[in-house]
Amino acid sequence: MTDSRVVSQATPLPPGTEAPDFELASTPDQKVSLSEFRGQPVILAFYPEDWSPVCSDQMALYQEVLPEFRKYGAELLGISVDGIWSHLAFAKDRNLHFPLLADFEPKGEVARAYQAYRDKEGTSERALFVIDANGIVRWSYVSPVGVNPGADGILRALENLGKEGTS
Amino acid sequence: MSTTQWEAVLTMPVAEDRDHIQGPPDAAVTLVQYGDYECPYCGEAYPIIKEVQARLGESLRFVFRNFPITTSHPHAERAAEAAESAAAQGRFWEMHDLLYENQKRLSDEALRAYAETLELDIELFEKEMAEHAHTERIHEDFMSGVRSGVNGTPTFYINGVRHDDSYETEVLLDALERAAAEER
Numbered sequence: 001m002t003d004s005r006v007v008s009q010a011t012p013l014p015p016g017t018e019a020p021d022f023e024l025a026s027t028p029d030q031k032v033s034l035s036e037f038r039g040q041p042v043i044l045a046f047y048p049e050d051w052s053p054v055c056s057d058q059m060a061l062y063q064e065v066l067p068e069f070r071k072y073g074a075e076l077l078g079i080s081v082d083g084i085w086s087h088l089a090f091a092k093d094r095n096l097h098f099p100l101l102a103d104f105e106p107k108g109e110v111a112r113a114y115q116a117y118r119d120k121e122g123t124s125e126r127a128l129f130v131i132d133a134n135g136i137v138r139w140s141y142v143s144p145v146g147v148n149p150g151a152d153g154i155l156r157a158l159e160n161l162g163k164e165g166t167s
Numbered sequence: 168m169s170t171t172q173w174e175a176v177l178t179m180p181v182a183e184d185r186d187h188i189q190g191p192p193d194a195a196v197t198l199v200q201y202g203d204y205e206c207p208y209c210g211e212a213y214p215i216i217k218e219v220q221a222r223l224g225e226s227l228r229f230v231f232r233n234f235p236i237t238t239s240h241p242h243a244e245r246a247a248e249a250a251e252s253a254a255a256q257g258r259f260w261e262m263h264d265l266l267y268e269n270q271k272r273l274s275d276e277a278l279r280a281y282a283e284t285l286e287l288d289i290e291l292f293e294k295e296m297a298e299h300a301h302t303e304r305i306h307e308d309f310m311s312g313v314r315s316g317v318n319g320t321p322t323f324y325i326n327g328v329r330h331d332d333s334y335e336t337e338v339l340l341d342a343l344e345r346a347a348a349e350e351r
Contacts, residue, residue, distance in 0.1 A: 056239075057236075057239075057318070057319045058318070060236050060238040060239045061236060061238075061313075061318065061319065063238040064236050064237065064238050064309075065313055068310070068313070094238065094239065095238045095239070096238070147318075148318040148319050149318065150175075150313070150316050150317060150318035151313050151318075152175075152313060152314055152315070152316045155313065155314065
């Protein structure tokens, strides 16, 4: 009810799909690829931009809930189209201690591969993916851009991974 | 329009013997707030809640639960500990109010000064603060919030359902009155 604007949202890559691999910079001299986390669940949190108020709250919440994610052996990766220097300053300013990946060049390529790119705005959606230990998307969700989706959906998805005995 | 795929409802029911509560158990409407003592939006909500409580009187039950986001608010956890320590001495709400009225002064020294203002047993207060005696409860509040779909502070639940609208006085009052009417 907060958001009565008509929002056209992408349909994110659905559960059951193999998660497209990627390699993105997390610092000026470090790259992170999805495949290096094979064997453990991965949470991909696409967000539109560093610094915007909702993003900041969302990432602060995830930092706070990170120990709970870790209980499921899960790794958390934040992704936006911002460059690496913006990410570094943002992470430092907001006390974020998980990788923020720069989907910067070609811009939004990874977001597009996950069907979570907003062409008009040139940013990714606020989209969440939980990927299992075998690299399969098990849960995906796109939130209205102005709405912080919270962490509950992620925790439920991680719980369900355990129940289905795949991780 | 729903903002999530699932309905965000309170997963940990209000318990008279556990929660910090103002208002009668048989009130027509229960408002639960997940809050952070250092969060400026919670600071804005504080006088609004007071106003809403004054206007609704005995038909409202208000519950406060901790949701400190220490990543953004370095003093929030300690402030929550101070409030819980005051609660252990039966003075939760006085401390809660002092903290919101002094949001910019939440250092350990300031927290101790508030405990003195409230004439708490300082030795016990200091001991609990040093031992982090109440962190488990604070974390329990926090996780109950996460599991209920709290996505920032303050987040409100009216009769167990997340209030996704604004918390301006009139909007909140309206929502509370509607929920109260449904209960009758």
